[in-house]
Amino acid sequence: MSATPVPAPPHTPGPRPFRSLSSGNVGAVLERGFTVIRNQNWMILVSGFFEPVLYLLAMGVGMGGLVGEVVGPGGQPISYAAYIAPALLATSAMNGAIYDSTWNVFFKLRFAKLYQAMLQTSLGPLDVAAGEILMALFRGFVYAVGFLGVLALMGLVTSWWALLMVPVAVLVALGFAALGMGITSFMRTFQQMDLINFAMLPMFLFSATLYPITVYPEPVQWFVMAMPLWHAVELMRQLSVGHLGLVTLVHVGYFLAMTGVGMWLTTVRLRALFLR
Amino acid sequence: MDADTNALAYSGRAPGHGVMAARARARGVWYYAETVLRGMRAYFWPILLYSVGQPLIYMVALGIGLGTLVQQGAGSVDGVDYLTFVAPALLVSTVVMSVTAEMTYPVMAGFKWQRLYHAPAASPLEPGQVALGHLVAVVIRFVLQSLVFWLVMLAFGAAPSGWAQSLLVVPVGVLTATAFGAPLQAYAATLRDEGFQFAFIQRFVVMPMFLFAGTFFPLSVLPTYLHWIGWISPVWHGTELARLASYGAPVSPLMLAVHLGFLLALTVGGVLAGVRVYTRRLHS
């Protein structure tokens, strides 16, 4: 039997400034990501969605009984559940993106040696990084849609603006994922990785998620307002009731800037991250 | 320099092999606990940071911050201010969260990833001693962690019953951690794949216990059909006991017996199951 050899498609490198970092084949990394999701127990994907829902039920319903009503973004009183719901969506976008871009990447680098295999091919580090970030955004998008559905069912959606919470969740995830991956490039040991978890907990608890920051003294308030999660929480909260203003743009701007910085950091650190 | 191989094989300084076996039979649990504790030394600073930082963060955020909202709403809970109400529950919950981390992936590492358990299993130690030794080391860590939390409670003035009675939150925290940790250890020891089940335990067991089992609000706030979540949760039983210790929450003698009995039964059952599973796995 004689087989005509099939010529390999020509190798097309990425755009000029990234030629040494990318082959322009992010699609292959994404394809692998989706294959993994398909092979995985589907409960793993679904279960990630339950955490914010459980928080909403426990804190909204349970704590709501002790707290009563609180003051919403426009000054009007809203239920405690309606107050924390947008904050939980922001937090879940942050947690998912951080996990995907830090622990997940660290584990694959150190133990699974997955990237080692990927980078033996024509794939460049930029393709791998972009692929991981896009996978994180995909998961963030799915969870955000699901969570918004739960909010609608519970009667906590009162404005059409709330639909924008989904793209905003993806933006929040992008900001955290880009920065998280840059930070992971500096990490060498598990203990250092634990520090990331350790920074996330106070960020969640102090960023106006469960109660307004007015309970703190003024210097503490300024500190909280410098933190990314606070901006995400405020942005979501304003969208949830449709109370928008100039400050909304400030929050969006914060995340655009954070994404830019994160992307820049990740790109300059790519070699340190993957080629070590 | 080359070693004297003859002295290596027989130095005359070692006790007889029969003595070694007898010592291992008598004190093997402690021998293995010592190894685990030494291993934890590599994580000493993170553990200390965690043990001190976590209570501070939770007390400020949930006790004082969230407490401000409760003050404006319901006022007091269970007859005390919110900080006092939530503090003993936070102690119990944080220790249970830590035991979840200690009794899942490290157990998997022992059998599979780093095969740490296989080294003592080839020595005179018995598998049951390995299981218990690991648990004992973790319990020792939680005695310290609970003590730190108790000191933070005292510093925040969140233990009105005074230090002598409120000190009992420490054994309560440790007992609750063991009641949850021992069965979890036995379960983790049965797993042969990559341990994705641990994420489920975190999301569907630990997280609901933290959120619904009377930590942030009394069970009575929830609709009656959800109360069972508390009844089957070690966290709820431990939290009730810790509240009795720290501010004299009303707990009848009958319920006191129920709480203690439940936690002790889980501990004993978990340990027995753990010894069985470890023996089966390391000797087959």
Next chain:
Amino acid sequence: MTEPVISAQGLRKEYGDFVAVDGIDFEVHPGESFGLLGPNGAGKSTTMRMIGGTLDRTGGQLRVLGLDPGRQGPEVRAHLGVVPQQDNLDEELRVRENIVMYGRYFGLPRSYLGPKADELLAFAQLEAKAKAKVDNLSGGMKRRLTIARGLVNEPRILLLDEPTTGLDPQARHVLWDRLFRLKEAGTTLVVTTHFMDEAEQLCDRLIVVDHGRIMAEGSPRQLIREHSTREVVEVRFGSQRNAQVVADLEGVGARNEVLPDRILVYTDDGEAALEEISRRGLHPITSLVRRSSLEDVFLRLTGRTLVD
């Protein structure tokens, strides 16, 4: 003759329907180096674990220093040093700490373990690495550390399961040298291996096992003499032609063996056989004359090669 340190009669291990060890008999005498040679899955590791008291047997008799490993596990294991197939060093402890903590499992006091650990590190040529992280050791160093750890209780018997699998040639020779010294000092060695050169280097006496049964027993030289010729000629005619050519090789040696990639001609005079082959007008792509090895013994006994 002295009392054997290990004796097995009809030793058997079943996992459900699968018989891993199918009623084997052997004895190991004090001070000797005893080998179990066979391919992967022959039942060598299973046998080792039964000797080591970490696996209960299904049937038969087993005595280690007169004790029953199934009933007196701790007493038996106190006499043994164990070097498992997969390293299980504690990566959260430093190199020296690995030895000390392992010694604690035997109830050994720190006053004994301090100097002992240093002697063992010297023996394993790891003095410079005493404070290093286990993670940073090479494969050969990890193996030597595992052996040093197994010697902390001054064992009468050292069990080595595939001691050099995965090591480079240089590291293997360093390890063999260390094991040889131990044997000289009177420690009984029990070694499993699927490498014939390792068995020839290390073992005074060995059993060849396959499918849980003993196929042959004796010293390496004895086995080769009984089951093979003095020399072997390896000829290759290309994977397509080997099978056709073999008929033309009839009578050149005592017998022929056809493998997928080569033909083995067994003979007492290799050079003469090679001349006879070219006299018959056959021109192999490559040819090699070598001495017979345990590999040939195994092939003769089972019809299969040791390393597939």
